[in-house]
Amino acid sequence: MTGRSFMLRRVQGFIVLLLVVGLWLAPGVTQAGVVTVRADEWCPYNCAPDAAKPGYMIEVLKLIFAKAGHTVDYQQMNWARSIEEARIGKITAIVGAVVSDAEDLVYPKNAFGMSANGFCLRQGEKWSYRGVKSFDGKVLGVIRDYSYDDEEIDGYIEANKKNDKKIQISSGENALELSLRKLAKGRVDLVIDDSAVLQGTVQDLGLAGELSCAASGEPDPVYVAFSPKDPKAKEYAALFDKGIEELRRDGTLKKILAGYGLHDWK
Numbered sequence: 001m002t003g004r005s006f007m008l009r010r011v012q013g014f015i016v017l018l019l020v021v022g023l024w025l026a027p028g029v030t031q032a033g034v035v036t037v038r039a040d041e042w043c044p045y046n047c048a049p050d051a052a053k054p055g056y057m058i059e060v061l062k063l064i065f066a067k068a069g070h071t072v073d074y075q076q077m078n079w080a081r082s083i084e085e086a087r088i089g090k091i092t093a094i095v096g097a098v099v100s101d102a103e104d105l106v107y108p109k110n111a112f113g114m115s116a117n118g119f120c121l122r123q124g125e126k127w128s129y130r131g132v133k134s135f136d137g138k139v140l141g142v143i144r145d146y147s148y149d150d151e152e153i154d155g156y157i158e159a160n161k162k163n164d165k166k167i168q169i170s171s172g173e174n175a176l177e178l179s180l181r182k183l184a185k186g187r188v189d190l191v192i193d194d195s196a197v198l199q200g201t202v203q204d205l206g207l208a209g210e211l212s213c214a215a216s217g218e219p220d221p222v223y224v225a226f227s228p229k230d231p232k233a234k235e236y237a238a239l240f241d242k243g244i245e246e247l248r249r250d251g252t253l254k255k256i257l258a259g260y261g262l263h264d265w266k
Contacts, residue, residue: 035070036091038077040173044260045096049074056260057095064243076173080145089229097225100150106233108240111221114265118195120213129216132156141179141188144171184210
């Protein structure tokens with residue numbers, strides 16, 4: 001084919017190519033890809049990646065992002081490193097974050113659950129939290145870079161973090177397990193974390209006969225938080241907001257939460 005017909009076909013083909021590229025680059029058009037999610041184990045929010053129940057947050061994220069053609073790659077990583085890698089753009093998101101953990105990340109409008117502090121102590125011992133004065137004479141086990149209330153508890157930890165007679169900090173992917181084993185062995189007197197996480201972890205470690213845990217204080221919202229370095233962070237946050245409401249309306253969220261013995265927080 002020669003002449004005008006050939007040129008017309010070439011022009012038409014070029015226009016189609018421009019349209020495809022334009023759609024690919026257009027703002028608001030979500031392209032399929034891998035969403036990398038990291039956090040230390042915080043079951044039932046996020047559990048072992050290869051478990052039959054990897055955590056309700058992971059199940060929900062996989063459903064939401066699969067509908068947009070994305071794959072969620074969830075792996076465990078210690079909390080401090082997870083936050084840092086999200087900050088610099090090496091990963092897409094972290095789960096189970098309160099805003100005070102990392103205020104510079106990108107948060108959806110919708111929370112992903114509610115978290116209430118709890119404390120564990122050795123069986124037979126009596127203690128209750130009545131403000132940071134309650135910590136007098138006690139060694140408190142905490143996890144590096146966790147935020148517990150963004151108020152007096154966090155302030156107490158920050159002020160005493162170099163005094164191992166008051167604060168002992170655990171880190172790594174199994175930081176809570178380390179803290180609870182320290183408690184069982186008498187190396188710390190109290191361990192603080194999310195109440196549901198404490199109860200589940202104590203059971204999983206076979207320490208229910210040695211440790212006693214109870215909730216304390218008002219719950220705070222927890223979120224999935226996206227890397228500010230990811231150009232699609234706001235788009236992902238909006239996708240989550242839309243997806244969580246859809247799953248709430250059609251009953252899927254309720255069903256997933258029930259599998260972990262939980263109820264909708266909203």
